Amino acid sequence: MSENQEIGHGFKPSGQLQFGIFFQGVNSGTIWKAPESGSQTEFDSFRRLAQTAERGLFAAFFLGEGLRLREHLGRPHALDVAGRPDAQTMLAALAGVTNKIGLVATQNTTYNDPAHLAHRLSSLDLISGGRAAWNVVTTDNAWTGANFRRGGYLDHADRYTHAEAFVETAKRIWDAWDGHAISGSETAPAWQAPGSVRRVRHDGRHYSVDYTPRLPRSAQYRPVLFQAGDSPEGRDFAARQADVIFSAHPAYDGAVAFRRDIVARTVRAGRGANDVKIMPASEFILAATPSEALEKKEWVRSLQIGPEQALAYLEQFWGRELSGYDPDGPLPEIDPVVVETSETRGSGFHGAKARQLADQWRAEAKDKGQSIRQFVSGKTSRVDATFTGSYTDVADTLARYAQTGAVDGFNISPWLVPSGLDEIVNHLVPELQERGVYPTEYAGHTLREHLGLPVPVRSREADDDAAGGLKLELAVGQQQL
């Protein structure tokens, strides 16, 4: 309990965990070489994972968004899983074959228009009966922009200011219909009460929006907001705007420290200490006994990082082909051909001083006596994001997170599609339920209810809209001058 007292600001652990599943469409973590791995694009893969997750009372099913196909050394990247459907289209299809599970779409604020995106998310929210969520992400590079009309128009420094203006506009769009705006009867004078819908205007640096929203509130009022940024700006943005943080801190001590930081920022932003939930990304490798689980982990890693993946990983930092090198031998003695590392685009790597990095890595591998494969495997596996062990041991570990409130749950990336949740749902979930730290039924019908989130209060901006268009007209007019 001392741990939770440290969190402070009146934060109260719920004592419960929630699971989400992150179906990864483009990544090196999903095993495709095993015979039991299925299609990454066929609908049945998505259906099976979503329905298994729902059987296991998962709060949410996540999908990423693809805006440009990954590249490696100037060509599409050949080695890892690639190709995925549009998130909201897939989630709308899953809404028809599931009843309770939340449906989370990762959607970018840079290459979408606020009015369109808010409308589509609202639509998903209504068609699913109040189960939609938006995982807000930002991009700023011209390489991604090459697929869009606007191109690469946004500076890195501006991406959060832009994102926040976007999210606030979306919230105003979701606030624009009064509750019960639609008439209750076919004999009413009109389908919706006159004056019950407000026009939303925003005249910003990158976008202007002048739009009369087309959809009412959903059963959960509006889509739940997820956010994953980890920089100080990203954390403050989340503390002001998000309902749930998709965090990068699953290891216990890091999770507690992150919770403490987020609680402090949330309270500073004028919100309640418990208003922002935290669900770190994670991977589970489970078996009946600890030794079987460790064996399984070796097998999973060997399939995630094969010889070609190991070389390709180095190639992106060396900026050249390394196919002549033995993956089971030492790191290349030749130097990178680039000054900055030539990132494998679209996979989240960031540039670094290449020569310096190569020297450092060679020394590190030599020191540890590692081959290329061993070195890369160590670099790429998120050790702290993986829970490996027997069902009972992992359940004990997770129970501690629940009791202290270090996290509110975990976002699980299965390493196998479509059977990747079977053992979690069949074995781990019952163990957690026995310990009283996992729900035994859905809390309600909406995602907001599953997560224990408060219903939003109408935003101040929406009230301003209601108070009078005149003020806005003036503001817009002045900006045009």
Next chain:
Amino acid sequence: MSAGDQARAGFLALELDGDGAHPAAWRAARHAPADLLTGERVRSTVLAAESAGFHVATFSDGPLSPGGGADIGGRLDAVQRAAFAGPLTRSIVLVPEVDTVYTEPFHVATQLASLDYVSGGRAGWLVAAGGTEREGAAVGRDIVDGAALALEAAASVEVSRRLWDSWEDDAVIRDVETGRYLDVDKLHYADFETGEDFPGAGYSVKGPAIIPRPLQGQLPVLAPAGLVATGLAADNSAAGIDAVLISAPSLGQLAAAVDNLRERSEGAVAVIAEIDVVLDARGQSAAERVAQLDAHTPWHSTRARYTGDAAGLVELLADVLAKADGVRLHPAVLDVDLDELSRLVLPELRRRGALAPVVPDATFRELLGLGRPANRYASVGN
């Protein structure tokens, strides 16, 4: 009608937006007004259309409120309605209307390809191009009109077509031996550019798509005749339109327009006739039903309208289907007219052999008699 004409079997499409084609249809619907904007409503109408034997369901959409005034002011996204219906149905083709002017072509192409995956190859695209000032203002863009509208639409279709081909069919190889998931020689940049003559703000799209080639290879693309006439299909072979929707103010003019387009297109595109329908129902004549609804909001439509009993509609549709490849019906009130269509009209047309068979799991291309198209980039990679 000759015996030869009778052998010709067409398809029937049904427009499922809102509560029906009449603006006041919501007053005659069998549900509370707020229940229109739910998954349950999408489920029940699509399943009713499929059970009735319709071949195609279309979902109208647009960037603004559908009606305004006294009538329905809300609408769920059409791609999502179609996607929601995908796994719930087996045979009916699902065709959302999707804007080509104010939406991002890259997103549109991805959404439609995804719809093809979740429906098992039963997806199509009804191209819309509206260019009003209010539509533009929603996304901070200028008005697009006249010939520019058709060119914007044509560009958007071309971007999608290129992106759908940007993965060859066998680009995902999952080759354990070499560790390659993809054969990158079978992935292609779309490298689309609007060109110097483009009237609006020019743009480019790089590609490849982020989703493998749709199940059908290319989704069938439908466009209203108005858009085609102003440039979208000036050259049918290049414009990439598979079917044209024809409206006319009267049934006589509609028949003439169908004949005219069939002659001009020489079978290069499917011809779909658009008809508004009001049937005698619930002990009321069709004319009385319209009058009642018109008393609330008058029904102005650019389509030819049939008002009368089911037997007369059977005769009319048999005639039109002998000439057109398909007919799209816009019932005045879905909940009422779909019942009558289902009980009295479709069974009789089927008995007469006027309707193409309904084939579970068949693709939209198969319904249109289109083969699976070769990939435009296939020879480049090999």
